[in-house]
Amino acid sequence: MIPIGLLSMTKHTVPTDNNRKVVTQWQIIGAWNPTEPLFEVLNSETPRDTRVYFTIAVDLVVQGIQEPIRFVFEAKAKIVTTSAADRFWINIPTLSKGKPFHEQFHVQLRERVNSEPNSRFDVVSCFSATQLSHQRHKLALRLRHDGSQQPSLGDRRDSHRSSVTSLPTPSNDESEDNDEPLPSGTGVVSKECTQTELDGWSELLIKWHQNLTLRPKQVQTLVKRGIPEALRGEVWQLLAGCQDEVTLMEQYRALINRESPYEKYIERDINRTFPAHEFFKESGSLGQDSLFKLCKAYSNYDTEIGYCQGLSFLIASLLLHMPEEQAFCVLVKIMNEYGLRNLFRNGFEELQLKFYQLERAMDSVLPELYSHFADL
Structure with missing residues (x-):
């Protein structure tokens, strides 16, 4: 993530449609360096029928909690040009239709014993309603497939801290301690090869063993075939x-x-x-x-x-x-x-990132399949 320089933050009080409630809105204006490689996607027009993901992270300082709480908002967006001068704009469909983009967050706190006034609580977890919905879909899919709840990833709960931004993982100590084998298959992945392929591998291995410091050019092609x-x-x-x-x-x-x-x-x-x-x-x-x-x-x-x-x-x-x-x-x-x-590693942040990337890739490349899994 690349930090964005904060230029201004202003507060507005806006009445709702029925004038029964007043909503406080914050307008935050920031700037970033458009030449950064990670911003390349924002400097080119989004191809037709595709979207990019635009994410905003807000660190909120709350009285009584020592560390800021991070709230992450994510929306599908489209980068469009508005003139011949190649001025790019981020178009978020929800906002362009006049609808506010909102997200509900669930924050779980734990009160400290004999703590200082400015650090009275610890943040146990913080996740959005969207993340919770995705987690429930995944759990429902596992339950339907397995007929029972599978153990959560990792048996190092006593020695590893939990990530503040991680999702609550449904767990069941009793199911983790039983000796029933997981439905993990046999581990066998067979690969039938033609005589030509076997001859190719034989020739490659002879050549490779003659110079172990140099990987033969044919390796990549043969490995892709299995x-x-x-x-x-x-x-x-x-x-x-x-x-x-x-x-x-x-x-x-x-x-x-x-x-x-x-x-x-x-x-x-x-x-x-x-x-x-x-x-x-x-x-x-x-x-x-x-x-x-x-x-x-x-x-x-x-x-x-x-x-x-x-x-x-x-x-x-x-x-x-x-x-x-x-x-x-x-x-x-x-x-x-x-x-x-x-x-x-501690907290499984990298693993959660890979899951997130897979989910976003499936949503972008195979939206019908993604929706099918989400609706199960």
Whole structure:
């Protein structure tokens, strides 16, 4: 987000249509640098039949609350030109029709004990009616699909703070503590290849192993078509650049012998991870043992992330294609060098951002599908 310089803020008292109530309105005028790359979308006309999202965030200082509360307003808009001088204007359809754009917010506060007058309350959550509506639609969709409420993401509630702007996540401690496996499938993704494709992969891997520092040009084309199941372990290690990570492998062997504070969560989750797959479905099997050790090792390796529900599926997918030590090396690489680690960080802000981006992309590109899910 780029800060906008505040030029003026004026207060107006406006009567409503029936003259029974007076509404106070604030007119806020700001300025920004139009050459900033992030504002490029505002400096070009919106294509026909499409919209952009215009978001305004207002930080409100409330007496008795130490930190400002952020209220976020979002509306579909269209950038239009009004003259040959390429002067661009933001047209919000709701406002252009003479209707006020309004949003209702729900703020949950918690009173502090023996607090100072200017910090009497803590903000537990702040979300809009629109966000709550979307959350209810998602929950209804999960309930209809699963027949029961699924556990919320993350088992680190005691050690991780909640984000002030996060949505309230419906939870059920009893459902989280049972041992019923989640309907997560088998984890199998088969890829049938023609002889020509297999010959192409064989030629590529021979060339790649001759010079591990140089990625062959054909990699991108072949990967887009799908990696043959038998080659995924080798190709994933080459793509991640960890085919000779002797140091990480030695670290893994040491980490699995250390106790982890997340062991009880890991033990619970391994029964829920691809329970229909032969490698993982038997309690005490080689697959479950490898999954437990790898989850524990990573929780000791990355103490900030520790272990979080969801990691077990990522780790299990690797174990289906390579031994434990190699899987640990690939996990460390993709978590740190491919940005996956940020999805599991404190508060899950990055994960919520990805969900938001997916939702907005679906609304923009596939509006009928988005409306279908929202109406379920």
